[in-house]
Structures are given as C-alpha cells and as structure tokens.
Amino acid sequence: MRHIISVLVRNHPGVLSHVVGLFTRRSYNIESLAAGVTENPEITRITIVVTGDDRVLDQVMKQVNKLVDVLSVSDLKYDQAITRELAIITVKTTLQTRGAVIEIANVFGAKVVDMSEDTITLELSGTERVLQNLVRLLKPFGISEMARTGMIALAMKSSEEQ
Amino acid sequence: MKISGSEIFIRSLKEEKVSHIFGFPGATILGIYNQLLDSDIQHILVRHEQGAIHAADGYARASGKPGVCLVTSGPGATNTVTGVATAFMDSIPVVIFTGQVPTSMIGNDAFQEVDIVGITRSITKHNYLVSQVKDLARIIKEAFHIATTGRPGPVLVDLPRDVLMDEAEFHYPAEVSIRGYKPNYIGHPKQIEAALKLIAKAKRPVIYSGGGVIRSGARQELLELVNKTNIPTTSTLMGLGGIPGDHPRFLGMLGMHGTKYANLAVTECDLLIAIGARFDDRATGKLEKFAPKAKYIHIDIDPATISKNVRVHIPIVGDAKLILREINKAVVPGDYSAWIERIEEWKREFPLSYQQDDEIIKPQYVIEQIYDLVKDRAIIATDVGQHQMWVAHYYKFNDRRMLLTSGGLGTMGYGLPAAIGAQVACPDKLVFDIAGDGSFQMVLQELATAVQYNLPVKVAIINNQCLGMVRQWQELFMNKRYSGVCLKCAPDFVKLAESYGAVGLRASKPAEVRPVLNEAISVNKPVVIDFRVACEENVFPMVPAGAGIEEMLLS
Numbered sequence: 001m002r003h004i005i006s007v008l009v010r011n012h013p014g015v016l017s018h019v020v021g022l023f024t025r026r027s028y029n030i031e032s033l034a035a036g037v038t039e040n041p042e043i044t045r046i047t048i049v050v051t052g053d054d055r056v057l058d059q060v061m062k063q064v065n066k067l068v069d070v071l072s073v074s075d076l077k078y079d080q081a082i083t084r085e086l087a088i089i090t091v092k093t094t095l096q097t098r099g100a101v102i103e104i105a106n107v108f109g110a111k112v113v114d115m116s117e118d119t120i121t122l123e124l125s126g127t128e129r130v131l132q133n134l135v136r137l138l139k140p141f142g143i144s145e146m147a148r149t150g151m152i153a154l155a156m157k158s159s160e161e162q
Numbered sequence: 163m164k165i166s167g168s169e170i171f172i173r174s175l176k177e178e179k180v181s182h183i184f185g186f187p188g189a190t191i192l193g194i195y196n197q198l199l200d201s202d203i204q205h206i207l208v209r210h211e212q213g214a215i216h217a218a219d220g221y222a223r224a225s226g227k228p229g230v231c232l233v234t235s236g237p238g239a240t241n242t243v244t245g246v247a248t249a250f251m252d253s254i255p256v257v258i259f260t261g262q263v264p265t266s267m268i269g270n271d272a273f274q275e276v277d278i279v280g281i282t283r284s285i286t287k288h289n290y291l292v293s294q295v296k297d298l299a300r301i302i303k304e305a306f307h308i309a310t311t312g313r314p315g316p317v318l319v320d321l322p323r324d325v326l327m328d329e330a331e332f333h334y335p336a337e338v339s340i341r342g343y344k345p346n347y348i349g350h351p352k353q354i355e356a357a358l359k360l361i362a363k364a365k366r367p368v369i370y371s372g373g374g375v376i377r378s379g380a381r382q383e384l385l386e387l388v389n390k391t392n393i394p395t396t397s398t399l400m401g402l403g404g405i406p407g408d409h410p411r412f413l414g415m416l417g418m419h420g421t422k423y424a425n426l427a428v429t430e431c432d433l434l435i436a437i438g439a440r441f442d443d444r445a446t447g448k449l450e451k452f453a454p455k456a457k458y459i460h461i462d463i464d465p466a467t468i469s470k471n472v473r474v475h476i477p478i479v480g481d482a483k484l485i486l487r488e489i490n491k492a493v494v495p496g497d498y499s500a501w502i503e504r505i506e507e508w509k510r511e512f513p514l515s516y517q518q519d520d521e522i523i524k525p526q527y528v529i530e531q532i533y534d535l536v537k538d539r540a541i542i543a544t545d546v547g548q549h550q551m552w553v554a555h556y557y558k559f560n561d562r563r564m565l566l567t568s569g570g571l572g573t574m575g576y577g578l579p580a581a582i583g584a585q586v587a588c589p590d591k592l593v594f595d596i597a598g599d600g601s602f603q604m605v606l607q608e609l610a611t612a613v614q615y616n617l618p619v620k621v622a623i624i625n626n627q628c629l630g631m632v633r634q635w636q637e638l639f640m641n642k643r644y645s646g647v648c649l650k651c652a653p654d655f656v657k658l659a660e661s662y663g664a665v666g667l668r669a670s671k672p673a674e675v676r677p678v679l680n681e682a683i684s685v686n687k688p689v690v691i692d693f694r695v696a697c698e699e700n701v702f703p704m705v706p707a708g709a710g711i712e713e714m715l716l717s
C-alpha cells in the first residue's frame with residue numbers, strides 16, 4: 001500500500017540520508033521526498049511517499065524513530081491529511097495554441113509565471129491528482145520541461161478532533 | 163582560560179572516568195597523543211586498528227564500562243569498521259574517536275580522508291563529525307551517554323585536525339538533553355499484568371533468554387523467576403551466562419547448533435517468553451516452524467525489535483531487569499510438572515555428546531578440560547566457527563561477562579584482541595581466548611600488544627588445520643567438495659609465540675591436554691597453546707539452513 005510518512009528531525013547533516021537509507025535498505029520504493037524547515041528553524045520535516053508491505057513499513061518506522069536525530073515519525077492517512085505538491089511546467093506553444101493553454105491554466109487556477117515566443121511556463125500547487133490532470137491536458141501541446149517538489153503533508157486537525 | 167581541542171578531549175575523557183584507551187596514532191591525532199603523555203589515562207598501543215576496536219569491545223563486555231578506541235583518519239578509521247559493526251550487532255557500548263583531515267579540506271579527497279561518518283552511519287548507534295571546537299565537550303558527553311543508555315551500542319566521533327588545534331573554554335556539561343532520545347526503561351504495568359495471566363494459564367512455557375539479559379544485568383532477576391516458576395529456560399549464544407549453565411531448568415542454547423531438547427521444547431511450548439532476545443535467524447531457523455503452538459511474550463528495551471520477525475502477543479518495552487522485578491513480585495506459576503518431566507526425558511534421550519578418542523585430541527575434550535580446570539575463575543573469549551559452538555555447548559557459563567563472543571556479526575579474529583581488552587579491564591582474572599587456527603591468523607599480530615603490556619592472556623588454538631565450520635558445511639551440503647578451506651600451511655604456533663616473547667606450548671595427545679593447561683595457567687605471561695585436534699570433527703546437533711529447528715541432524 002501507499003503511505004505518506006511524515007518525519008520530524010533535528011536538522012543535522014546526514015539525517016536525511018540516514019532516514020532514506022533505512023527505507024531503501026528494505027527495498028522500499030520512495031516515490032517522492034520533500035524536506036524543509038518547520039516553524040522551529042532547528043527542526044526539519046521530511047515527507048516521504050512510499051509503497052510497500054505494511055508490516056515491513058511498521059518496522060522501518062520503528063527503526064527511523066530510533067535514530068537519535070529523529071523526533072517523531074507518523075504514517076498520515078490520505079483521507080485525514082492535507083497534501084500539496086507544487087509543479088512548474090513549461091509548455092510548448094504557438095500563436096494558435098497559446099490561448100488554449102492559458103484557458104486550461106485558468107480552469108485549474110494555475111498561474112502563468114513566464115512566457116516566451118514559443119513557450120508558456122505555468123505554476124500550480126495542489127493535490128497530486130489535480131497536478132496529474134493538468135499534466136495530462138498539457139501533454140498534447142508538448143511539455144518541454146517540468147519540475148515537481150514532491151508531496152508535503154500535514155495531519156488534518158479537524159479530522160483529529162472527531 | 164582557553165585550551166586546545168586536544169586538551170579538551172583529554173579533560174572530557176577524564177570527566178567520563180576513562181582509564182584506558184586502545185589506539186593507534188597518525189598525523190591527524192598527533193595533538194591528542196602529545197597530550198596523552200601528560201595524562202594518567204593509559205594508552206594501549208595495538209598492532210592493527212581492528213585490534214583496538216575489538217579490545218575496546220572486549221573491555222566493555224568484561225567490565226560493563228564503555229570501551230574507548232582512538233585511531234587516525236583514512237585507513238586508521240576504515241580499519242575499525244569490522245569491529246564497529248561487531249559491537250553494533252551485539253549492542254556493546256564503545257566510543258570510537260577517529261582523526262579527520264582539517265575541516266577546510268573535507269570533501270576534497272585530501273590525503274587520508276574518508277567519509278567515516280558516512281561509512282559507519284548504518285553500523286553505529288549514532289555518530290558525529292565535530293565541526294567546531296566549542297561543540298567538542300558537549301559531543302563527547304553525548305557520545306558516552308548514547309553509547310551506554312537504552313540499548314547500548316557504538317558511537318563514533320570524527321575529529322578534524324583543526325578542531326583539535328583550535329582553542330575554547332572548557333565546560334563539561336553536567337547533563338545531557340537530546341530531544342528525541344529518551345530510552346524507556348519502565349515496562350507498561352498493563353502489559354506486565356497481561357503477561358502474568360499468560361504465565362499462570364500456560365501448560366508448557368519456555369523462557370528464551372538473550373544478550374539483553376546480560377547487558378541489563380538482569381541475571382539475578384532471571385534466576386529468581388526461574389526458581390520461582392520452574393519454567394525451563396533456553397538461551398541464545400549472546401545470552402549464555404544469563405542463567406547458570408548447570409541450573410537444572412537450563413536447556414542449553416537453542417537454534418542452528420542448539421541442543422535437541424531446547425529446540426524440541428521451543429517447538430512444543432504453548433508460551434514463549436523472550437527476554438532481551440531478538441528472534442535472530444540463527445536462533446529461530448525457519449520462522450513458520452518456530453514455536454508454532456505458542457503465544458509470545460517479548461521483553462525488550464528496543465521497540466524496533468518487537469514484532470520485527472514474528473508477531474508478538476504481549477510486547478513489553480523496557481529494561482529487562484526492571485520488568486523482571488515487577489514480574490517476580492506477582493508471578494503465580496501454573497502446574498508445569500508434566501511438561502518438565504517430558505523435557506527431562508528429552509534431555510536423557512538426546513544429550514550433547516561426542517566420541518572420545520585415546521590417540522587424537524577431540525576439540526570438545528579441550529573445552530571440557532578448560533572448563534573443568536578453571537570453571538568460574540575465567541573470562542572466555544572466542545573466535546567464530548566450530549570451536550565457538552563447542553564452547554557454547556561444553557563450557558557452563560555461570561556469570562554474565564564471562565563469555566566474549568561475536569554473536570551477531572560472527573567476526574573471525576575477534577577473540578585475541580577482545581581477550582586483551584578483558585585482561586586490561588580485569589587484571590586479576592584469568593582470561594582465555596579459545597581460538598580457531600583460521601581466526602587466530604587474522605589477528606595474531608596482537609600477541610605483541612599482550613607481551614608489551616604484560617597481559618597474560620591464554621590463547622588456546624583449537625587447531626584443526628582448516629576453516630572447520632566452512633569445511634563442515636561443504637562436507638554436509640556440498641558433497642564433500644572441499645574448496646578454499648585448507649590451512650595446512652601455517653606457522654609453527656609455538657615458535658611464533660616465542661618469537662613474540664610469549665610462551666608457546668603444544669598438545670598432540672589427549673593425555674597432554676591437562677598438563678599443558680596447568681602449565682599455561684601457572685605462568686604469568688601471555689601463552690599460546692597449539693592444540694592439535696581431530697581435523698574432521700563436526701558440530702552437532704545442526705539444523706540445516708532454512709529448515710525448522712526441530713529438524714536436527716544429530717550426527
């Protein structure tokens with residue numbers, strides 16, 4: 001099954017590779033990885049999306065938790081988490097297609113952040129599904145370059161309270 | 163007043179009450195070696211850095227105090243890697259200090275630079291690269307704290323040369339506070355209660371005791387539990403000594419080379435109480451056939467070992483000693499008399515045995531004789547192979563800290579340096595290294611260390627002129643196609659010992675074993691004894707790899 005693992009670490013050199021190493025050693029496929037500081041500048045949140053056997057995952061999480069620099073590990077449930085990803089996509093355009101691309105961008109709420117004679121660069125943040133839909137619609141025009149951040153997530157407080 | 167990093171290093175070690183360092187110098191740590199001259203910390207110069215780390219490990223196992231090892235950057239650091247992994251697998255508290263090139267050169271492939279922190283990340287409990295001298299004292303404090311608390315383990319501290327030369331005020335922190343590192347010692351009362359219920363209800367319980375009992379010092383508590391309840395008890399290799407080897411309820415070791423009765427008891431039990439053991443494959447054999455009829459209680463300090471290999475019904479996370487105390491307060495045993503009778507029958511039916519011989523020394527005989535002669539007076543270090551398993555079978559360990567052996571990693575060459583470390587820790591004890599001829603040849607240069615520091619360790623080489631354990635596998639599972647196991651070309655171990663300034667002795671006939679041992683014990687010098695033993699002896703019982711533990715070959 002697919003899981004979003006959220007790890008809080010003390011922001012020391014080497015922690016990220018140590019955490020990742022524990023997943024890859026058990027042949028987990030890391031689908032995405034995002035890391036950035038939290039409200040406390042000494043603490044980093046690492047969000048990892050993985051797929052694999054649930055029982056092994058339980059053990060890997062315990063091992064991650066054991067690392068001295070790790071403060072907490074949680075397995076966020078998809079339906080009880082706010083998930084976001086950011087993508088920047090450069091699409092090939094001609095005078096004829098430019099309008100269509102902008103129209104798609106508007107529907108999705110994507111921002112146009114750059115434009116040249118034959119390209120448009122869009123920026124969109126959203127759930128993974130929304131990003132995938134946008135990519136699918138842009139593909140026929142020709143995507144010349146794309147960068148995605150990988151998923152970040154937080155537990156939904158409103159669903160915790162119930 | 164500001165002092166140099168090297169001085170801070172020495173002062174910090176004094177704060178930690180370190181009395182011995184096992185080490186080998188080099189350019190990056192010259193400053194520390196300079197300071198050592200003016201310090202009362204004794205430095206033991208080994209002959210290879212692997213010797214330093216194993217000696218620090220043996221020192222820790224024999225004394226219960228953390229072992230300390232100091233080496234230079236690059237090859238000095240990489241030479242410790244096997245020993246760091248050995249200590250990691252067996253949860254031994256050692257602190258390893260490695261020199262490093264100056265911070266400004268790190269990452270440049272400078273002379274004798276390796277990323278030792280990266281290399282050892284997965285084989286240390288924690289490691290540090292010190293980047294500023296002002297952090298040095300705090301990091302040393304944390305390193306000792308982490309190595310010795312919770313589930314113990316090795317901690318490595320990498321010391322760049324400029325950090326050792328820079329100056330700072332010396333403040334040794336009184337307390338450690340590491341957010342995210344808070345080992346849990348107290349077992350959950352609800353879980354303990356649930357365990358007590360299972361114990362009362364069980365008909366056929368077995369205790370499966372491991373190295374955690376040794377590390378937590380829970381020997382008295384375990385003994386009390388066994389005496390109160392009469393529950394038959396088996397042990398892993400690492401747990402030997404956790405319960406007296408001659409206790410009537412003791413079943414010997416379980417697993418691949420366990421006793422038949424221990425393995426049968428585990429297979430038939432309805433309650434398995436694992437204490438400080440981690441369901442390692444050498445102990446369990448094929449997992450589906452391991453204690454298939456049992457409910458499991460698992461006591462362990464490390465939550466990550468719980469339900470790692472098997473599903474546990476009642477996990478109790480915490481320190482074995484404290485948890486066993488709680489259990490002992492309230493335990494009500496069931497009636498296990500029929501079960502004990504059944505096990506006694508198995509003991510009579512399948513005893514450990516070997517064929518004695520008048521002409522050729524049997525390796526098992528040597529170990530029995532050493533035990534008979536020194537019993538509880540000795541610390542026994544071993545290498546890895548057949549002789550190690552025979553020690554587990556025929557030496558009855560009656561105390562924790564008596565057996566020093568590489569269980570988790572199975573490191574050949576561990577024995578001699580570990581014995582040296584143990585002798586440093588316990589100068590008044592008799593220390594034996596029961597060695598394989600193959601293993602001994604991996605580290606024999608450490609004889610010089612033993613001679614230089616007057617450490618009268620006794621090295622008993624069980625010389626079967628081959629890599630015995632591998633030969634056994636080839637005999638049993640490869641149709642006797644022996645490949646790469648012959649050690650007939652070897653030095654004359656008696657002359658070798660003499661050339662190092664140690665005493666060399668030899669026994670080639672069974673009748674010579676006892677006199678030679680007596681002589682070895684009577685001299686206050688390092689001794690090497692070359693026991694010329696039967697070459698084709700095998701370790702039985704044996705569970706073939708991948709089989710269930712009740713499927714044992716008995717001969």
Ligand SMILES: Cc1ncc(C[n+]2csc(CCOP(=O)(O)OP(=O)(O)O)c2C)c(N)n1
Nearest residue numbers: 547548549572574598599600601629630631
């Ligand atoms: C460093 C290392 N290399 C290889 C092995 C694999 N191995 C396990 S037992 C063994 C044979 C050990 O021979 P010896 O030390 O003579 O002991 P014996 O089995 O003959 O008692 C070998 C090669 C090991 N455990 N450690």
